[in-house]
Amino acid sequence: MRLQHIKKIIDLIADLKSELSGCFSKTVQAMMLTRAELSAKRLYEAIDGLGTKESLIIDILCPATNGEMELIKKEYLNRK
Structure with a gap:
């Protein structure tokens, strides 16, 4: 279960990186940590x-x- 949760978070971060840019992207990624x-x-x-x-x-x-x-x-x- 935990491994699936981690994989979903990694996939979400990858999706966000591809869709967002600049300072907003860095801020959103930081909020995931x-x-x-x-x-x-x-x-x-x-x-x-x-x-x-x-x-x-x-x-x-x-x-x-x-x-x-x-x-x-x-x-x-x-x-x-």
Whole structure:
């Protein structure tokens, strides 16, 4: 059952990517993620590539509780 649910979400995201564009597309895709998944994705983007976006890292991690940090950490490590 859970696998079917995940497959439907992946199909929905693929459909949305093909139908939408720009900032609206990114916003809709972000709304499909949990807070921890979105934070991990944004952290990965902040650290990846040339230079580090310290202000983005601070914006993500400073307001997070210890429990949220654990969830973000788990999602971040799963992305690698």
